[in-house]
Amino acid sequence: MLKIAASRLNELFDAIAEKQTLYIPVDREPNTAEYKKYESGMTMSSALNTVRSAKDFFFPQTENLAEFKVEGKSIEVKDIRQENEDFVVFGVRACDARSFSILDKVFLSEPVDSFYKNRRDHGTIVTMACTKPAETCFCTVFGIDPTVPEGDVSVFSDGENYFFLDRTEKGTEFVKSVENFLEEGDAAKLAQVQEQARSVIKKLPLAGLSTDSFGGDKLNEHFNSEKWAELSEACIGCGTCTFVCPTCQCYDIRDFDTGHGIKRFRCWDSCMYSDFTKMAHGNPRTSQLERFRQRFMHKLVYFPANNDGEFGCVGCGRCLAKCPISMNIVKVMKALEVK
Amino acid sequence: MQVNNDFQPVIVAFCCNWCSYAGADLSGTNRLNYPANVKIIRVPCSCRVNPMFILRAFQKGADGVIICGCHPGDCHYTSGNYYTRRRITLLYSMLDFLGIERNRTRLEWVSAAEGAKFAAVMNSFVDEVKKLGPNRRLEDLRCRKQ
Amino acid sequence: MQEAMIKRAKELLADGTVNRVMGWKKGEFAYDITPAVFDTAEELEQDFVCDDLTQANVSKYLIKESRKEGRILAFLKPCDTYSFNQLIKEHRIIRENVYVIGIPGGPKIDVEKIKAKGITGILSVKNEDYTLKIETIYGTETMPFYEAISGKCESCKSKKHVVYDELMGEEGDVLDSNRFDMVEKLENMTAQERYDFWRGELSKCIRCNACRNVCPACTCESCVFDNPASGISQKAAADSFEENMFHIIRAFHVAGRCTDCGECSRVCPQNIPLHLLNRKFIKDINSLYGEYQAGADTTSRAPLTDYKADDCEPSVVHERGAE
Numbered sequence: 001m002l003k004i005a006a007s008r009l010n011e012l013f014d015a016i017a018e019k020q021t022l023y024i025p026v027d028r029e030p031n032t033a034e035y036k037k038y039e040s041g042m043t044m045s046s047a048l049n050t051v052r053s054a055k056d057f058f059f060p061q062t063e064n065l066a067e068f069k070v071e072g073k074s075i076e077v078k079d080i081r082q083e084n085e086d087f088v089v090f091g092v093r094a095c096d097a098r099s100f101s102i103l104d105k106v107f108l109s110e111p112v113d114s115f116y117k118n119r120r121d122h123g124t125i126v127t128m129a130c131t132k133p134a135e136t137c138f139c140t141v142f143g144i145d146p147t148v149p150e151g152d153v154s155v156f157s158d159g160e161n162y163f164f165l166d167r168t169e170k171g172t173e174f175v176k177s178v179e180n181f182l183e184e185g186d187a188a189k190l191a192q193v194q195e196q197a198r199s200v201i202k203k204l205p206l207a208g209l210s211t212d213s214f215g216g217d218k219l220n221e222h223f224n225s226e227k228w229a230e231l232s233e234a235c236i237g238c239g240t241c242t243f244v245c246p247t248c249q250c251y252d253i254r255d256f257d258t259g260h261g262i263k264r265f266r267c268w269d270s271c272m273y274s275d276f277t278k279m280a281h282g283n284p285r286t287s288q289l290e291r292f293r294q295r296f297m298h299k300l301v302y303f304p305a306n307n308d309g310e311f312g313c314v315g316c317g318r319c320l321a322k323c324p325i326s327m328n329i330v331k332v333m334k335a336l337e338v339k
Numbered sequence: 340m341q342v343n344n345d346f347q348p349v350i351v352a353f354c355c356n357w358c359s360y361a362g363a364d365l366s367g368t369n370r371l372n373y374p375a376n377v378k379i380i381r382v383p384c385s386c387r388v389n390p391m392f393i394l395r396a397f398q399k400g401a402d403g404v405i406i407c408g409c410h411p412g413d414c415h416y417t418s419g420n421y422y423t424r425r426r427i428t429l430l431y432s433m434l435d436f437l438g439i440e441r442n443r444t445r446l447e448w449v450s451a452a453e454g455a456k457f458a459a460v461m462n463s464f465v466d467e468v469k470k471l472g473p474n475r476r477l478e479d480l481r482c483r484k485q
Numbered sequence: 486m487q488e489a490m491i492k493r494a495k496e497l498l499a500d501g502t503v504n505r506v507m508g509w510k511k512g513e514f515a516y517d518i519t520p521a522v523f524d525t526a527e528e529l530e531q532d533f534v535c536d537d538l539t540q541a542n543v544s545k546y547l548i549k550e551s552r553k554e555g556r557i558l559a560f561l562k563p564c565d566t567y568s569f570n571q572l573i574k575e576h577r578i579i580r581e582n583v584y585v586i587g588i589p590g591g592p593k594i595d596v597e598k599i600k601a602k603g604i605t606g607i608l609s610v611k612n613e614d615y616t617l618k619i620e621t622i623y624g625t626e627t628m629p630f631y632e633a634i635s636g637k638c639e640s641c642k643s644k645k646h647v648v649y650d651e652l653m654g655e656e657g658d659v660l661d662s663n664r665f666d667m668v669e670k671l672e673n674m675t676a677q678e679r680y681d682f683w684r685g686e687l688s689k690c691i692r693c694n695a696c697r698n699v700c701p702a703c704t705c706e707s708c709v710f711d712n713p714a715s716g717i718s719q720k721a722a723a724d725s726f727e728e729n730m731f732h733i734i735r736a737f738h739v740a741g742r743c744t745d746c747g748e749c750s751r752v753c754p755q756n757i758p759l760h761l762l763n764r765k766f767i768k769d770i771n772s773l774y775g776e777y778q779a780g781a782d783t784t785s786r787a788p789l790t791d792y793k794a795d796d797c798e799p800s801v802v803h804e805r806g807a808e
Contacts, residue, residue, distance in 0.1 A: 028689075029756065030602070030603070031600050031602075031603055032756065051754060051755065052691065061691065061721065061722050062718075062722055062723045132605060132606075132623070133606070133622075134606055134607075135514055135605070135606050135607055135621075135622060136514075200606075200622060200623075203622060204606075204622065205513065205514065205608065205622075206513065230521075233521065233522060234520045234521060234546070236545075236698040236699050238695035238697075238698040238699070238752075239692070239693040239694055239695075239720060240693040240695045240752075243691045243692075243693045243754075244693075252720070252721075254718065254721070256481060256718065256723065258479075258481050258482045259400065259482050260482075260484055263481055265718075265721065267718065267720055267721030267722075267723065268720065268721075269720060270720065273711075273719075273720060274711060275711060275713070275719075320513075320517060322754040323517075324541075324695050324699050324751075325519050325520055325541060325699075326512050326516075326517035326518055326519045328517070331512070331519075390733070390737050391709070391715075391730070391734055394729070394730050394733065394734070395716075397726075398726050398730070411794065412794065418792065421792035421793075421794070421796065422790075422792055424796055424798065424799065425774065425788065425791075425792055425796060426789060427799045428773065428796075428797065428798070428799040428801065428802065429740060429766060429769055429770070429773075429789075430733075430737060431802040431803075432769050432801075432802045433733060433736065433737065433762070433765060433766065433769075434733070435676070435805070436671065436679065436762075437680065437683045437729065438678070438681070438682070438683060438684075439676075439680070441802055441803050441805065444799075445799075445800075445803070446798070446800070476680055477726065477729060478726060479724045479726035480724055480725075480726075481724055
């Protein structure tokens with residue numbers, strides 16, 4: 001397999017950044033990572049994952065869709081779409097890598113979301129295999145192997161070297177473009193590291209979680225469950241879980257009056273908010289219980305019902321770590337499990 | 340900061356109906372000069388000025404915001420301007436805490452008889468804001484005119 | 486303490502003093518503790534938890550709970566009693582429907598601080614003589630207790646319970662805290678430095694509204710930021726102005742009512758030190774209008790609904806000198 005010594009990683013980054021925009025996870029505070037545009041000298045974070053997910057690259061929190069200029073009785077509509085530039089995201093974890101295929105199902109099915117597609121076409125995803133998963137990790141529950149992440153290129157670390165495996169056409173092209181930096185390497189130690197990681201993954205506290213009770217055909221079992229009242233009781237109705245989630249894909253479209261025109265933008269929405277899907281007659285989900293239920297039913301029942309059984313969760317564990325009141329999908333799955 | 344002599348700041352002045360607005364009127368009737376950059380918004384009482392009005396003014400392009408009300412003790416509603424005073428003090432202090440230039444905000448008590456004071460206050464405030472240059476720290480880029 | 490609490494709760498349930506208990510429920514790991522209402526002795530025995538990692542202030546839940554049938558038992562830490570008292574003052578909680586037991590406060594442990602040390606795979610956390618023994622998937626780790634103390638406990642303002650029906654443990658005092666140190670440090674910076682500091686912090690905001698929704702002082706039925714007619718992009722990180730606007734106005738709306746419980750900073754997923762905004766208001770109020778602690782009593786007038794004829798002018802801000 002092709003590899004680069006860990007000490008030479010920044011040379012590689014410099015070379016990539018010369019040709020296109022490169023994003024890598026960097027530490028903002030100890031163990032708190034975020035994706036940043038690479039600038040020479042930056043150190044890649046060793047944190048397991050970023051606080052915010054990588055979905056921002058394709059589905060940013062806020063983006064402008066169109067502009068209007070109103071003069072008297074005439075309205076001029078300005079198409080502000082532009083071809084995106086090529087970019088590389090380096091160090092995406094397996095959970096986030098899978099989230100892209102979930103987002104693809106939403107945004108790339110007809111009618112295709114051109115804003116999303118544009119970014120997707122121009123982005124190369126370089127993933128990074130996990131070696132030290134956290135207690136909140138449960139991606140294996142959704143059939144993800146964190147030691148062999150998806151993406152255009154998968155990168156594996158054995159502590160001393162980074163090994164590159166191209167998985168798509170875009171990936172092959174990427175590896176080819178940095179060929180000069182790579183050399184053929186011995187992957188014996190890597191196999192050892194992977195084996196070790198796999199044995200840890202088997203022992204993770206959430207490894208035994210089961211999806212058997214959920215799926216597209218389980219609507220009636222869960223919708224009217226009495227458990228929702230207890231589960232949603234403490235929910236404060238903030239949007240933390242939805243905003244840190246790599247697969248939450250709901251958005252709202254709004255107009256902003258700049259004083260000299262209108263900017264139409266879309267922004268992430270959260271089913272936890274009181275104005276989610278608000279219509280002329282009001283909000284169809286009037287209580288926090290209904291909003292809370294919507295989020296988990298969407299991920300565990302509605303999404304698989306519409307997408308060949310694929311769940312809308314990748315087990316990244318962000319909501320487990322960040323929910324202000326520590327209520328999360330794992331607790332919901334355990335409570336609703338049919339034994 | 341780049342010194343731009345042509346810079347004409349946009350000033351929003353919230354004036355209470357009973358004193359300061361009348362004061363502005365008097366300054367006009369007396370043909371006193373104050374810059375045309377000052378956009379007056381009449382409010383029933385200085386106490387009506389919600390902190391969001393002030394921030395909104397900065398968002399939509401103001402370079403300075405001034406609030407004018409009746410002198411303490413003279414409020415048409417007895418005590419409105421006393422509340423204004425506390426609120427606005429705290430708000431200005433907070434804006435200062437966030438690093439927004441202090442001199443972009445001001446509060447002055449101007450009575451209906453003080454036409455001359457109104458003009459003088461506006462002149463000095465416009466000068467002050469001119470020195471600071473355009474508001475960049477509390478502006479909304481979406482609202483900037485290209 | 487946890488055992489004593491469960492025992493007392495069971496007694497109060499049994500003798501009919503209360504019909505529910507507001508407390509905290511165990512999670513999957515040592516730290517994911519959820520506020521919960523318990524109805525029976527069995528539930529209490531099974532899931533009730535109150536340990537070094539139990540941080541959540543449950544006062545806000547009592548607004549809704551005190552409007553339900555019967556009385557509810559609530560365990561409140563000293564800081565929580567301030568929030569609770571403030572809510573009584575604002576007529577948000579029906580006092581008769583809550584039986585308050587004051588429990589000792591922190592210092593509590595914030596698991597984020599353990600994680601910041603690079604410790605991962607956390608299964609359990611034990612305090613052994615002020616050394617934390619942390620069992621992880623990767624073996625046992627230790628760290629000093631004081632390095633893991635939650636931000637809100639680091640600058641504790643009071644160990645005194647301002648309201649309770651009965652007390653467990655000993656009553657403490659109002660402390661001479663260092664809570665304004667950071668505010669002061671910022672005040673002494675130049676405007677540009679302050680601006681850069683806050684841009685750096687507030688630009689992290691993802692507009693999740695967790696700070697607002699957890700805040701015991703934010704109890705409006707309908708928030709101004711949820712009003713579509715207000716012209717605010719309530720949930721969009723649309724422009725840096727919006728971030729400033731949201732946080733300034735939110736802090737302003739709770740000025741004079743914020744008890745400085747620290748929940749806003751605790752829940753922020755981006756670790757923005759939001760409490761500094763509230764503390765700035767508290768500090769200004771103290772120095773300009775006299776010492777005032779929200780929640781300390783239920784009768785005094787709040788500083789922003791009060792005035793004196795000889796209050797200082799806003800020009801005090803401008804008189805702070807050159808920037």
